[in-house]
Amino acid sequence: MANPQHLALLKKGAVSWIEWRNLNPNIEPDLSEANFAQANLRGAQLGRSNLFKIDLFNAKLIAANFAESNLSLANLAGSQLLETNLIKANLTGANLRNADFMGADLSGANLIGADLSAANLQQTDLGDANLIGAVMFRVNAIGANLNNANLSQANLNQAELIEAHFYAANLSKANLGEAHFTAAYFFRANLSFALLSGADLRWANLAKADLRGANLTGANLRGANLAGANLDKAHLNGTIMPDGSIVST
Incomplete structure (x- = not known):
């Protein structure tokens, strides 16, 4: 008291x-x-x-x-x-x-x-x-700084994260489904086993990001930077790739 x-x-x-x-x-x-x-x-x-x-x-x-x-x-x-x-x-x-x-x-x-x-x-x-x-469901975090933040298992479903910064952030097993990450910065971020189905990642910087086992089903990666990213065992069915092509299994 x-x-x-x-x-x-x-x-x-x-x-x-x-x-x-x-x-x-x-x-x-x-x-x-x-x-x-x-x-x-x-x-x-x-x-x-x-x-x-x-x-x-x-x-x-x-x-x-x-x-x-x-x-x-x-x-x-x-x-x-x-x-x-x-x-x-x-x-x-x-x-x-x-x-x-x-x-x-x-x-x-x-x-x-x-x-x-x-x-x-x-x-x-x-x-x-x-x-x-x-729980960050539908948060508006446009332009927010989340560098080095630990978002493991967080729920950012349908969040607005346009131009947000996630340098070296930990987003492993996070729910990022249908979130908007246009032009977001994920350099060296950990997105392993994250749920990114239907996420908007257009023009996002995912260079050297860890996307192992991530679910990118139906995600939009058009124009994104995937240089050095680890996509081992990632789910890419229906994903729009940086060049505009659509992955089909």
């Missing part, structure tokens, strides 16, 4: 909260399980805080700082997190459905098992993030 003193200070207002944090830099605020649904916490300084199971449903968190905070099992569904600092935050199992993360920094964040369905991740930095088993 939240520390009553910490809770009262935050509710008192931003000025009092910032003054207290500046005077007590070594204290980790405890706001676990607190209810801030629909609250306006724009620019709030909540870095290195215990926010376990906090309710921030539909809250305004624009430009707030949650760096290195524990937000595991938190409810941030529908919240506004534009330009928010979530560097190395723990969001394990968090509810992030329909949240707006446009321009937010989630680099190095732990999002194992988090639900990001229909979230806005445009221009979001998810470099080095841990997204194992994350």
Whole structure:
């Protein structure tokens, strides 16, 4: 449960909260399980805080700082997190459905098992993030940075990932069916045994990508760069290849 003193200070207002944090830099605020649904916490300084199971449903968190905070099992569904600092935050199992993360920094964040369905991740930095088993159904992550991220077994079905960057990312066994990856960057990415059926990979850079055992049935690879890619035992029935030809078995 939240520390009553910490809770009262935050509710008192931003000025009092910032003054207290500046005077007590070594204290980790405890706001676990607190209810801030629909609250306006724009620019709030909540870095290195215990926010376990906090309710921030539909809250305004624009430009707030949650760096290195524990937000595991938190409810941030529908919240506004534009330009928010979530560097190395723990969001394990968090509810992030329909949240707006446009321009937010989630680099190095732990999002194992988090639900990001229909979230806005445009221009979001998810470099080095841990997204194992994350639900990212129909997310809009156009132009997002996912370099070196771990997306193993994540569900990105029907996601918008146009021009997203996946350099050396791990997408093994991920569900990428019917996702849009036009001009995405997958250089040295691990896509082994990934489900890519019906995916749009036109003009994507898949050079030296690991596509062993991947299901590319009906995928569109027209104009894609497959130089040095490993397609051993990949399923290519009905796949449109870079030259426009269609694989038929």
